[in-house]
Amino acid sequence: KQEVTQIPAALSVPEGENLVLNCSFTDSAIYNLQWFRQDPGKGLTSLLLIQSSQREQTSGRLNASLDKSSGRSTLYIAASQPGDSATYLCAGPHSGGSYIPTFGRGTSLIVHP
Amino acid sequence: NAGVTQTPKFQVLKTGQSMTLQCAQDMNHNSMYWYRQDPGMGLRLIYYSASEGTTDKGEVPNGYNVSRLNKREFSLRLESAAPSQTSVYFCASSEAGSPSNQPQHFGDGTRLSIL
Numbered sequence: 001k002q003e004v005t006q007i008p009a010a011l012s013v014p015e016g017e018n019l020v021l022n023c024s025f026t027d028s029a030i031y032n033l034q035w036f037r038q039d040p041g042k043g044l045t046s047l048l049l050i051q052s053s054q055r056e057q058t059s060g061r062l063n064a065s066l067d068k069s070s071g072r073s074t075l076y077i078a079a080s081q082p083g084d085s086a087t088y089l090c091a092g093p094h095s096g097g098s099y100i101p102t103f104g105r106g107t108s109l110i111v112h113p
Numbered sequence: 114n115a116g117v118t119q120t121p122k123f124q125v126l127k128t129g130q131s132m133t134l135q136c137a138q139d140m141n142h143n144s145m146y147w148y149r150q151d152p153g154m155g156l157r158l159i160y161y162s163a164s165e166g167t168t169d170k171g172e173v174p175n176g177y178n179v180s181r182l183n184k185r186e187f188s189l190r191l192e193s194a195a196p197s198q199t200s201v202y203f204c205a206s207s208e209a210g211s212p213s214n215q216p217q218h219f220g221d222g223t224r225l226s227i228l
Binding site: 004031032034041042043044045046049089091093094099100101102103104105106 | 117153154155156157158161169171172203205211214215216217218219220221222
């Protein structure tokens with residue numbers, strides 16, 4: 001069974017910093033990994049989906065990488081802004097080719113002005 | 114744009130009562146999902162529907178039933194609510210495929226308390 005761990009659990013930084021959020025997984029047979037954002041009291045917003053054939057994906061100031069051999073994915077946020085404050089979650093398949101996703105517990109990010 | 118709409122937003126039930134959570138999407142998506150989110154547990158998939166008329170169990174299906182009424186609507190029913198089902202329930206949809214391989218669009222959730 002896949003286990004997904006996100007470190008750190010919480011992060012508080014001043015505006016303008018470049019950030020790295022970490023996601024580790026135990027089953028390296030995953031075929032993709034997703035990153036989401038969740039604002040308080042809201043549902044998740046899909047940020048990036050990295051297929052196993054890709055090493056990284058970029059969207060604006062966000063860049064996500066996937067290293068299956070080390071069981072790690074990182075989400076890089078450039079030039080952080082207060083509007084980036086949210087909880088960031090990663091998810092990978094439950095096991096191998098399973099359609100069931102396993103979510104991490106998230107990193108709660110606060111970017112203060 | 115409405116996206117994924119869930120009703121109700123909040124509900125309190127007594128143990129043993131039944132309830133149906135409603136979900137509708139207006140993006141013409143084929144796949145729809147129900148999740149629950151509990152503190153310290155992360156999101157867990159309850160059921161998933163790849164298309165109208167088909168449903169599959171997720172990680173935690175016990176105590177729930179689902180109906181894919183048509184392409185737009187996917188409902189979740191608790192037949193006899195238990196305190197362990199107190200949670201925030203999210204509905205999501207994607208163009209096609211499974212929850213593990215497609216970007217998903219989420220509703221804002223139903224906060225359900227069972228006393």
